[in-house]
Amino acid sequence: SAHVAGFKYQLKSASYQGLLNYLFKGDVTDFDTNPKEADTLDENEDFQLGILKAMIDAGKTIQYVPLFREHPESISAILPCFKGKIMFRIKRTDETLDYLREHKQII
Known part of the structure; x- marks a missing residue:
């Protein structure tokens, strides 16, 4: 849609893999079961x-x-x-x- 704006989303390992599955295969699953959990990157x-x-x-x-x-x-x-x-x-x-x-x- 021309009216959808981009947004930022804090990724973690599980949500990253879920998003890739959706983008590449169209798989729709609930991949972010614990939204308060976060991964950290090296500095x-x-x-x-x-x-x-x-x-x-x-x-x-x-x-x-x-x-x-x-x-x-x-x-x-x-x-x-x-x-x-x-x-x-x-x-x-x-x-x-x-x-x-x-x-x-x-x-």
């Missing part, structure tokens, strides 16, 4: 970059905004799914660019 861990790398390793086709159109400090990408899309905006570093080039994601 320097970039969650979006980790998810992007996991999708690359899984062989998913990711669409990138051309780098010359993007802000110099970020890389944007979209992963279309069966029931939605996953949008990425990650910090543009030499290490990230090398990783994406190494995995033939960008030129």
